[in-house]
Amino acid sequence: MNETRAVATLSVFVVGILAGIVVHTFVDKGPVESPYPQLPKVEEPRAAHDVIAAIGADDARTLSRLVDSTMLTDLDMALQPITDVRGTRFVGAVESEGRLLSAYVVTGKTTEGIDFVVGFVLRVTNDQVVGVN
Amino acid sequence: MLVGMFAGFVIASAVGVFIQDSGMFGASGESPIARAYMLGLLQRDPNSIVGIRPNQSIAQRAAELQGADTSRTSTSIQPLSLTYIGGASVGTYSVHIYAIGLRNSQGVDQFFPLALTVSGGKVIRSE
Numbered sequence: 001m002n003e004t005r006a007v008a009t010l011s012v013f014v015v016g017i018l019a020g021i022v023v024h025t026f027v028d029k030g031p032v033e034s035p036y037p038q039l040p041k042v043e044e045p046r047a048a049h050d051v052i053a054a055i056g057a058d059d060a061r062t063l064s065r066l067v068d069s070t071m072l073t074d075l076d077m078a079l080q081p082i083t084d085v086r087g088t089r090f091v092g093a094v095e096s097e098g099r100l101l102s103a104y105v106v107t108g109k110t111t112e113g114i115d116f117v118v119g120f121v122l123r124v125t126n127d128q129v130v131g132v133n
Numbered sequence: 134m135l136v137g138m139f140a141g142f143v144i145a146s147a148v149g150v151f152i153q154d155s156g157m158f159g160a161s162g163e164s165p166i167a168r169a170y171m172l173g174l175l176q177r178d179p180n181s182i183v184g185i186r187p188n189q190s191i192a193q194r195a196a197e198l199q200g201a202d203t204s205r206t207s208t209s210i211q212p213l214s215l216t217y218i219g220g221a222s223v224g225t226y227s228v229h230i231y232a233i234g235l236r237n238s239q240g241v242d243q244f245f246p247l248a249l250t251v252s253g254g255k256v257i258r259s260e
Contacts, residue, residue, distance in 0.1 A: 016136065031168035036175065036215035039232060078260070091219025094232045096244045103230040103246065105221040117221055119228035121246035133246045133260070 039094040047129045048102035048122040049090070055106070056088040067129055074132035078120035082108035091119070100124040101133075163217045167229035167249045170256045174247075175212045175233070186256045211236040218246070227251045 047066075054063040055075075067075070079085070085108040093102040102122045110116050123131035166185050173182035179197045213234035220229035228250050235243045250258035 013136065031163050031165040032172065034168065034172060034215050036212050039214050039216040039234070041218075089221060091221065091230060094216050094218060096214070096232075096234055097242070099244050101218065101232050101244070101246050103218040103232075103248075105219070105228055105230075107221070107223050115223050117223035117226050117228050118250070119220065119230045119248035121218075121230060121232075121248065123246075133248070 039096060042093050042095045042100065044090045044093055045100055045102055045124045045127065047127050048093075048100075048124050051122060051129055052088050052090065052104050055085060058085065067132075071129065071132050075120070078132055079106060079108075079118060081110045082106060082116050082118055083111050084109040098125060162220055162229075164220070164227060164229050164251055166251050166254060166256065167220075167231075168217070170249060170259075171215060171231055171233075171247070175215060177210075182256075185254065186259075209238050213242065225252050 051063065051066050054060075054066060064072070085106055087107045089105045089107075091103045091105050093100060095101075100123070102124055103119065104122070105117060105119050107115070107117050121133045122129050123133065170182050170185055173179065179194070183194070213236055214232070215234075216232040218230045218232055220227060222228075228248060230246060230248045232244065232246050235245075237243060248258075248260055249256050
């Protein structure tokens with residue numbers, strides 16, 4: 001008798017879980033349709049890869065050789081509030097009329113030790129990094 | 134039954150977020166909030182994004198509406214493309230990066246990125 005009761009209770013719980021999943025599919029709507037066209041993704045440019053590798057390796061000397069002082073200032077601002085980089089990840093790149101945008105996500109810790117994530121983009125033209133956004 | 138429904142809803146939400154962020158099963162990882170914010174920007178409609186960004190004073194909101202009205206009537210900025218490049222999440226923070234193509238009133242094409250930081254259902258940083 002007790003077993004029957006336990007099975008019945010468990011069944012009701014499982015049915016509840018399934019009902020919750022069904023309700024979620026109706027409630028959770030994806031992004032709204034964009035009326036604008038999307039550009040195709042391209043491979044990560046070599047020059048941008050070298051810059052992000054230096055950041056990931058905490059290699060300030062190599063980074064100083066790869067980008068000029070203006071870009072270093074922009075990079076510093078883009079990484080705020082992260083002061084201790086723990087990881088870098090290439091998320092994608094797109095190209096329009098020879099102008100390439102290579103996007104990265106950097107995870108790390110702020111000065112207060114809080115985990116944070118920032119995203120920034122390296123602009124590449126003629127196989128050279130020409131800007132940071 | 135109610136407890137089961139609640140658990141199912143939470144599980145489905147968690148799995149959905151994981152799939153979105155990881156890009157599994159063809160999911161782009163794009164946040165609906167980030168998409169809505171970008172469309173509001175490109176359509177110069179501050180009203181449509183008022184609920185998904187940090188609260189502003191009435192003066193700031195009025196100034197923004199003035200700017201949007203001016204840009205709609207005096208210039209002809211034409212959005213050419215909106216591409217979601219990618220993003221990632223850490224804890225309650227997520228970052229979503231877009232590439233925007235525009236043609237300005239002088240007919241010059243511009244191509245630039247925008248990174249949005251989303252937390253607590255709002256865009257807290259845009260750069």
